[in-house]
Amino acid sequence: MNRTREPQIALPALSRRRFVTGVAAGAALLGMPAGANSAVPRANPTPQTLRGNQFDLHVNYQPVNFTGRERTAVATNGSVPGPILRWKEGETVTLNVTNHLAHDTSIHWHGIILPTGMDGVPGLSFNGIRPGETFTYQFELNQSGTYWYHSHSDFQEQQGHYGSIVIDPAEPDPVACDRDYVVILSDWSDESPHDIYAKLKKEGHYYNRRRRTAGDLWDEIRQKGVAQTWQDRKMWNEMRMSDRDISDVTGYTYTYLMNGQTPDGNWMAQFKRGEKVRLRFINGSAMSIFDIRIPGLKMTVVASDGQNIEPVTVDEFRIGVAETYDVVVEPVDDRAYTLFAQTIDRSGFARGTLTPHPELRAEVPAMDYAPVLTHRDMGMDHSGHNMGGMSGMDHSDHDMGNMGGMDHSDHDMGNMGGMDHSGHDMGSMGGMDHSGHDMGSMGGMDHSGHDMGSMGGMDHSGHDMSSMSGMDHSQHAGMQSGNAGQYSLHGGRPELGGMQGVWFTDGLVRAGHGSNSPIVHLPSEYRYGVDMRSEMPGNGLNDPGIGLRDHDTRYGRRVLTYADIRNLTPTIDRREPTRELQLHLTGNMHRYMWSMDGIKFNDAEPLMLKYGERIRITLVNDTMMTHPIHLHGMWSELETGDSEYIPRKHTIIVQPGSKISYLVTADAYGRWAYHCHLLYHMPGMFREVRVV
Amino acid sequence: MNRKTLLALTLAAPLAHAAEESHTQHTHSMQDDEHAAHQHMGHGYPAPQEASAPAAPNLRHAPNEPDHVMDHEVLLTKVTIDQLEARENDGGALEGSVWFGGDKHKAWFKTEVERAEGETEKAELQALYSRAIAPYWDLQMGVRHDFELESDSRNWGVLALNGLAPYFFEVDTSLFVGEDGDTALRLEAEYELLFTQQWILSPEIEVNFFGQNTPETHTGSGLSDVEAGLRLRYEFTPQFAPYIGVNYEKKFGNTADFARDDGEATSETTWVIGLHAWF
């Protein structure tokens, strides 16, 4: 099957100045020379590295200047980002955090496994740190790697309250290197985060400066004709959605920082030819997902979210908000290299330089084309699926589990779930007894016949059925029972339909291999707060993500996907999951509302886990945004198709219109936050997880 | 100090409060530092500086929002000036709205004022309760008051459906029922065509129907009048956009007859210049 290129937008030639300061561009239009009123920016304080096991951290106001305008940041020990904390595995650290702000603050140690009271989430783990107060955190370090910390109060993270953590391993580090640098990426705005949030609530596309124009329409008509253009635009027009809605907040207001330096500021790291350089990338942004590459260098990814993985060599990788990736590079030439981190929507970039001499600079590449969403990103269509990869599979040795990790899995059963439920009278489900729901009848469906025609009128044009019919469906017993399993709806308030979350207990796919359970949209998803439901979510595992899918064919760049990640050491908890929670990420872009299963945090009850149990969480993305989802206190063990080496992550990207599964061992008592790490999605797309 | 007092203090005097608190704490933490200095391993944090006043525009902290980011249900106010314009022949118009509230419930005010040849022809204010009923639709109900400058003022009950229709048409449909049983229906639709991200052409149409003849207001039953506009605006920012355009009005049926009886034209085309803004 042909791999089609993703649709693209011609990138307007914007000056770099525009990316550096969105405000300056506005000023230019008003006839003022950009930067006319900007004094020579004073150097912003750079983060120190603090070592040891006792730390005094001061959260304070700090004048900064990232754009030519003086602003006040919320800093830690006077710098943005805050200091790099260098810890040692096995030690107990004590951190006295003093609040010098006029408002509450907090610090959450992102990715650190610790007691709930030390987790730093106001309202769940403690009451926050009042102005003038000092709170002492103390916990033991039972892990090593690259992590970070940030405020969990208000929108302080956007104002500069974040920093890096490096924990050196107790045992010798399996990753040998000559130099070791932290590279923390972030997004700075001169606007108040409350103003940003209010603008988004009032006009969801406020920061989108790539909305479709008459010119785009004209180009499309010239290429495809009126009839085809009408047809192609139809769904978007009917759904009142934009295929260019990639990031909520963009370079229009953001200046992207690398270690607190603007692109013009050009953060620099030195190396000598032949050295191995370890770069610890941390995405400390409020809202920006980055695609990272170093033109001229291959990157060997050695750790993901702090955990060592089997090294994978790539040219490019995507880093969701709050994720961390450690890469090792070995420059063989005596030249400079650009560390290039462009945002997912290509509205700007962060940049630094890896150089043998401070005077040497490397060329800064142009940004890649800006992605456009497709039907696939709405979970509607299989034409985008890479069926070619499937036919290359060895079907004779078909391991059911492996399928869980492939595109193929969600289209059998996922489809069917979607299909079945689309016909469901959801309004009446509230009063139904779901425990008696006979899912078995679905398992009894004739899969060999595969009546795809009846699947809700979806577009199967790209579906290569011939290769599928060659498969022996009779061997798919695991899949059928997975589908036939009963599910129950847990807890929930009667006024919300009496249910929250969908739990499957029977016929779960083996650990490490994802989910085959049917997709169930709860009645709470059929309300004003939800503008879309993925009927046939794709598999987010081997999808590099929007804007990266054709980088291999187009540029010859190998792009990391989650399917490439294998833990360096064997899986610790080798039990099978005993139940599976299916949770849907939902929202309404027009109203700028975000939720899970259509229910905002305010109205939701905690998700209850039993201490010690091992469960699977399947996230279904019923939106067109890419959401990085973070579970506090416990590892999210991403099911990438190999049960022996399941990677442990703390933040997992859920691709638009897709689903993804991971295992969780509930080995930490208490109340934990579970949420989308896009800052302005947090007010709704947030749950409490309670382990009792 | 409990949380409410603290909040009140913060609201009342953020600057003084910040300074006072940070000063106190400053001393305290320095003592801590000295006391613990010998135990600490090399992290010379410079003397914590005085908390500067949180008056910087980017630090604005909405006072009614709790510090738990996940559960703040924010109440917002949006003021929209759809059209504030001067028209040819000593005319002018204001069309705007104000809403206040959360995701589901809002108080919503709409106003329309029109002047022609130096006289106010129409001035109305609607006060509505608005409730989100579907992903793109709000159901609104309330009252409308017409300021009739030549005769008595009139009041109407309002039931409206306001939202975004497929193909991105912004639609406002209102049914009015007067105190004396009069009825009226108004359909409004607007579209935005982007030439660039900043040059935006906005066609719009308003159609009015009445259930009866009302000589005092010069409106007749059935289709009464149609107003169509075409405005080209330039968005300096999405919130501030001056425009030029053309406005066309035509009266129909009995309403047209009323106009003819008064010796007025039944249709009129005027150039307009104005401002579109929201905040």
Ligand SMILES: [Cu+2]
């Ligand atoms: Cu999100």
